[in-house]
Each structure stands twice: as structure tokens, then as C-alpha cells.
Amino acid sequence: MDRHSETVSAIAAIVRRFYDLGESYRVSHGSSNSTRPAHRSNENVVDISMLSNVLLVDAERRVVLVEPNVPMDRLVEATLPHGLVPPVVMEFPGITVGGGFSGTSGESSSFRHGFFDDTVNSVEIILGNGQLVRASRKERSxxxxxxxxxxxxxxxxxxxxxxxxxxxxxxxTTYRKIEKIPNAIAEIKTQTENTDIDYLDCIISSPEHSIIIMGELTDSKPPDTPVRTFSNAQDPWFYMHIQEQTKSTDTVVEYIPLGEYLFRYDRAAFWVGRQGYTYFKFVPFTRFFRWLLDDYSHARTLYHALHASGVASRFVVQDLALPYDTAEDFITWVNRELGIWPLWLCPLRGSRLPTFHPVTETARAKVEVSDEQGQDEKSMSQPMLNIGVWGWGPSDHETFVAKNRALEAKLTELGGRKWLYAHTYYTEDEFWSEYNHRDAYEALREKYFATTLPTVYDKVKQPKLQRDNQGKAKRQEQSKSWLSTWPIGGLYGMVLATLSGDIALHRRATWRYNG
Structure with a gap:
């Protein structure tokens, strides 16, 4: 804790200096699981990448004290030896604790436990004036x-x-095939009331093939039942495996080691890794090449490639949350307008309002929250269904933006909200109409000296389109360079992934099943 305190004091001093000078700044965490563009090189940056340690696992209290840049795989590796695990573990090993709290992170246990920040008891936070404070549900709530x-x-x-x-x-883990999308949505909603299961999500492979995935934590496995893993180079990709398993059988049961289950989507980053083969064209999508190129098929390395190749500007990577009764309409729209399959469905518990989380404002219940000022009654949103839409968009950038704008409009029409890690094309007025607690948010920024930090809209907005002399659309700050041309961009991304060291992290993971 001494090292932590010294590091935080040094960071706080830098923040205080920027505050005294009245200068704005951005924060560098050292890694990102966002598809948003990085900050500009001419901006003031506060580097906190060194805050990347698990400080304490308190088995008696069942809590872990952890710095914000600790990724999910290291967090799980620190808690499993104590027979404990976080209630919500994001599906990509590289997603960090700080990203889970400050962003929006949910997983297949979120129908029971909520978003990742719902599992957080308290945070230590440097305010905009450099003051270090603690905040929890009872203190500075x-x-x-x-x-x-x-x-x-x-x-x-x-x-x-x-x-x-x-x-x-x-x-x-039980895989249950359902042929019609409305039936799959109804089944997910029904299973959220099933107290026997701990994890619940769904993959819609096509309009005629949905797979409900239900997980139950257990210490017992029937004798002679094989163990199913997904972390080894020779293992199948999870989404392809369950598609194959349910082709001719409606229900399949497998036993998966806990760590392997939590990070089952790491290889191929759900199915985004499949698009790498589409991108390179000359590399066959076969089991042999998936084995040979396995190091480049993990989520961390795929993020390097996504940014370096320029593919992020042509690839739809969106998570949307909708009410159950409009989810089918949205899926129909995605099929018609974008033609993207598969889709990922994940049920979400209601969230406390107001929030920047993707929720519907319809109040489901009232909760009382105690803080130093007394009782504070707040509304809770209704349960929702997260729909992950990940696939190629139009190659023309102006058309790509138009499709994303249409997606946002459809989402609003159907009563949904989007995750803000992804590309966001709302105008400022549209954004604050969607996330309609601007006054309260700005009041918090004033109260806690955060006005030299960018606003949420500043962080998520996309660069505007400008026109050149011929009237052709171009991006204001992200002009296409030779490094992002095909296939140089993809190869460049692979080089960056190799040099970063991320490429070998999965090989050293202790959460992997070793028999």
C-alpha cells in the first residue's frame, strides 16, 4: 500500500498543477478495449498506467482491493486461489477493473448481479483539483x-x-437450440427467473438458429464426462463449437472449467476474429490456419489490429440495450439494413437512475440509498436485453456514418440505449436528449472540480465529416494514410500486437485448465 500511496500522491500533484493552471487534460491508462479514436498527441495527458496491481484479497470479507488498470484475467487469477471470484467478469481478459467501473460492462451473470460497477463497494478517486477522496454507497454517494x-x-x-x-x-453449461427469434427472446426472459443458473446469454446464428446458453456453478462433474476447454490453440472457437453442437440436437450439456467459461469468447473476440480472414482474403479460414495464427486470434491482439489497420472506421462494433418487447423489431432492422450475423444477446438487470449506462428510463421500482445526507430515493430502470452487433459495415465512410446514424435513430425509436465504448454519431443535442440528466451531471462536475476534464460527450463523439474541393466526404482528423491501406494496415496491426507483448499473455495465463 505504501507504493500505491506514493504513486497516487504523485498523480494527484500533476492533476493539481493542471487545475491551478486551468488547463484541460486526458488520462492515459496504457490500454483500451474501446473502438473510439485515441487522444491527440498535442493534449495534456496524465499517465496512470502504473496503477496495475492487485493489492489485497480479503477472503474473510470476500473483497479484493485492486488498482484500476488490472485486467480481468489477472483479477481472476488473484482471487481463484482463495476460492473466490468476482460476480461479474467481463468476457475479454484485457478489460480492466477501472474500465469496468467507469465504463459500462456486463456479462452473462449481469441478469443476476447487474453491471460490473454494481459489484463495486467503494472507489478511491482523485478529484479535478487533485484532492484524493473515497466514495461509496454511503460516503459521497x-x-x-x-x-x-x-x-x-x-x-x-x-x-x-x-x-x-x-x-x-x-x-x-447447457446449450438449447431455438428456431425462432421471438421464442428465443421469450426463453431468455423466462430463464432470468431461474434461480438454478448463474450465467445466461444467447447467440443468434441466423434467423432460424438461436442458442440459449445457461451456466450453473458446480463442484461436481459426472464420472467419465469429458472436460471442454476453449483456450488452447487446438480448441474450437466457442461460437463455432456451439453452432456445431446444436445442428442436429436441441439440447447439449458440457462441463467447462470456471476460468475457461469466463473467458470463452477471448479467442476470436466472439466472432470478430473471423473478419481477419475476410480482411486478408488469401488466408483460408480452416482449422489449420486458426491453429497456426492462434496468437493473433485473441481479443487483445485483435484490438491492436482493429485500430492499426483502419478497420475500426469500417467495422460496426456496437452493443445496444433494448426492452424485451422491442428487441425483435431491432434485430429485424439490423438484418434488413446491415445484414450482420451472428448476434449476441445478454439479459441485464435494471440499473439505478440516472446513469450513462444503456437503460430505459421506465421506472420499475424505487430503492432507498443511504448517504451522509440521509435517505435518497432513486428510480430503477426496467430489465433489458443487450444485443451485440459486430460485423462489416459499408466501405464508403459517408455511407458507414449514415448507417450508424440510422441505427442510433432506430434505437431511440425502440426505447433503447447504446454502450458508449463504441463509435457514437449523435449530435450534442441528440446525445443529451438520450442521456437526459445533463444538469445533474454538470452540477457534479462543478461540485467535484471536474470541469477541466472532458465531458462524456467530448469523449465519445466522432470526428465530423468535412468536404474537400470536389465535395467528397473526408474525416476531419483521421485522414486515411498508407498505413491503413490493404493489406499493409492488417500486417501493421499484427506487428504492433507482436511488439506490445500482449501476444504472449494468454500463454502464461494461470486460469487456463491444465488437467
């Missing part, structure tokens, strides 16, 4: 709930206390 999902725009989180639950050895 307005800051605690305001900072959750606010993309780091109310201060710099430097320490997080995360609640833990009892871990089990296996996840008894």
Missing part, C-alpha cells in the same frame, strides 16, 4: 453513482474494492 459509467469525467479512479462470491470448479 452522489460521486460514487455519478462516476459509475461516466467514462472517467468526474475524476481519476485509483483504487477499487470489488465484492467477491464463492467460486466453483466447473460451470455446467
Amino acid at each position: 452522489d460521486l460514487f453513482f455519478g462516476a459509475a459509467g461516466a467514462a472517467g469525467t468526474l475524476g481519476i479512479v485509483t483504487l477499487v474494492e470489488v465484492r467477491l462470491v464463492e467460486a466453483r470448479k466447473w460451470v455446467k
Whole structure:
């Protein structure tokens, strides 16, 4: 803790200096699982990448004290030896604790436990004036709930206390095939009331093939039942495996080691890795090449390639949350306008309002939150269904933007919201109409000296289109360079992934099943 305190004090001093000078700045975490463009090189930057340690696992209290840049795989590796695991573990090993709190992060356990920040007890945070404070549900609760999902725009989180639950050895995983999308949506909603399961999500492979995935934590496995893993180069990609398993059988049960289940989507980053083969064209999409190029098929390395290749500007990577009763209409729209399959469905528990999380404002219940000012009654949103839409968009940038704008308009029409890690094309007025608690948010920024930090809209907005002398659309700050041309961009991304060291992290992972 001494090293942590010294590091945080040094960061706070830098923040205080910027505050005294009245200068704005951005925060560098050292890594990102966002598809948004990086900050410009001429901006003031506060580097907190060194805050990347698990400081304490308290097995008796069932909590872990962790710095914000600790990724999910290292967090799980620190807690599993104590027989404990975070209730919500994001599906990509590289997603960080700080990103989970300050962004929006949910997984297949979120129908039961909520977003990742719902599992956080408290945070240590540097305010905009350099003051270090603690915030929790009872202490500075307005800051605690305001900072959750606010993309780091109310201060710099430097320490997080995360609640833990009892871990089990296996996840008894049931795949259930459902032929019609409306039936699949109805089944997901029904299963959210099933107290026997701990994890729940769904892959819609096509309009005629949906697969409900239900996971139950257990310490027992029937004798002679094979163990299913997904982390080895010779293992199948998870989404392809369950498609194959349910082709001729409606229900399949497998036993997956807990770590393998939590990060089952790492290889291929769901199915985004398939697009790498589409991109390069000359590399066959065969089992041999998936084995040969496995190091480049993990989520961390794919993010390097996504940014370096310029593909991020042509690839739809969006998570949208919708009410159950409009989810089918949205899927129909995505099929008609974008033609993207598969789709990922993940049920979400309601969230405390107001929030930047993707929720519908319809109040489902009232909760009372105690803080130093007394009782504060707040509304809860209704449960929703996350729909992951990931695939190629139009190659023309102007058409790509138009399609994304149409997606946002359709989402609004159907009562949904989007995750803000992705490309966002709202105008400022449209954005604050969607996330309609601007006055309260700005008041928090004033109260906690955060006005020298960018706003949420500043962080998520996309560069505007300009026109050249011939009237052709071009991006204001991201002109296409030779490094992003095909196939140089993809090869460049692979080189960056190799040089970063991320490429070997999965090989050293101790959460992997070793028999």
C-alpha cells in the first residue's frame, strides 16, 4: 500500500498543477478495449498506467482491493486461489477493473448481479483539483453513482474494492437450440427467473438458429464426462463449437472449467476474429490456419489490429440495450439494413437512475440509498436485453456514418440505449436528449472540480465529416494514410500486437485448465 500511496500522491500533484493552471487534460491508462479514436498527441495527458496491481484479497470479507488498470484475467487469477471470484467478469481478459467501473460492462451473470460497477463497494478517486477522496454507497454517494459509467469525467479512479462470491470448479453449461427469434427472446426472459443458473446469454446464428446458453456453478462433474476447454490453440472457437453442437440436437450439456467459461469468447473476440480472414482474403479460414495464427486470434491482439489497420472506421462494433418487447423489431432492422450475423444477446438487470449506462428510463421500482445526507430515493430502470452487433459495415465512410446514424435513430425509436465504448454519431443535442440528466451531471462536475476534464460527450463523439474541393466526404482528423491501406494496415496491426507483448499473455495465463 505504501507504493500505491506514493504513486497516487504523485498523480494527484500533476492533476493539481493542471487545475491551478486551468488547463484541460486526458488520462492515459496504457490500454483500451474501446473502438473510439485515441487522444491527440498535442493534449495534456496524465499517465496512470502504473496503477496495475492487485493489492489485497480479503477472503474473510470476500473483497479484493485492486488498482484500476488490472485486467480481468489477472483479477481472476488473484482471487481463484482463495476460492473466490468476482460476480461479474467481463468476457475479454484485457478489460480492466477501472474500465469496468467507469465504463459500462456486463456479462452473462449481469441478469443476476447487474453491471460490473454494481459489484463495486467503494472507489478511491482523485478529484479535478487533485484532492484524493473515497466514495461509496454511503460516503459521497452522489460521486460514487455519478462516476459509475461516466467514462472517467468526474475524476481519476485509483483504487477499487470489488465484492467477491464463492467460486466453483466447473460451470455446467447447457446449450438449447431455438428456431425462432421471438421464442428465443421469450426463453431468455423466462430463464432470468431461474434461480438454478448463474450465467445466461444467447447467440443468434441466423434467423432460424438461436442458442440459449445457461451456466450453473458446480463442484461436481459426472464420472467419465469429458472436460471442454476453449483456450488452447487446438480448441474450437466457442461460437463455432456451439453452432456445431446444436445442428442436429436441441439440447447439449458440457462441463467447462470456471476460468475457461469466463473467458470463452477471448479467442476470436466472439466472432470478430473471423473478419481477419475476410480482411486478408488469401488466408483460408480452416482449422489449420486458426491453429497456426492462434496468437493473433485473441481479443487483445485483435484490438491492436482493429485500430492499426483502419478497420475500426469500417467495422460496426456496437452493443445496444433494448426492452424485451422491442428487441425483435431491432434485430429485424439490423438484418434488413446491415445484414450482420451472428448476434449476441445478454439479459441485464435494471440499473439505478440516472446513469450513462444503456437503460430505459421506465421506472420499475424505487430503492432507498443511504448517504451522509440521509435517505435518497432513486428510480430503477426496467430489465433489458443487450444485443451485440459486430460485423462489416459499408466501405464508403459517408455511407458507414449514415448507417450508424440510422441505427442510433432506430434505437431511440425502440426505447433503447447504446454502450458508449463504441463509435457514437449523435449530435450534442441528440446525445443529451438520450442521456437526459445533463444538469445533474454538470452540477457534479462543478461540485467535484471536474470541469477541466472532458465531458462524456467530448469523449465519445466522432470526428465530423468535412468536404474537400470536389465535395467528397473526408474525416476531419483521421485522414486515411498508407498505413491503413490493404493489406499493409492488417500486417501493421499484427506487428504492433507482436511488439506490445500482449501476444504472449494468454500463454502464461494461470486460469487456463491444465488437467
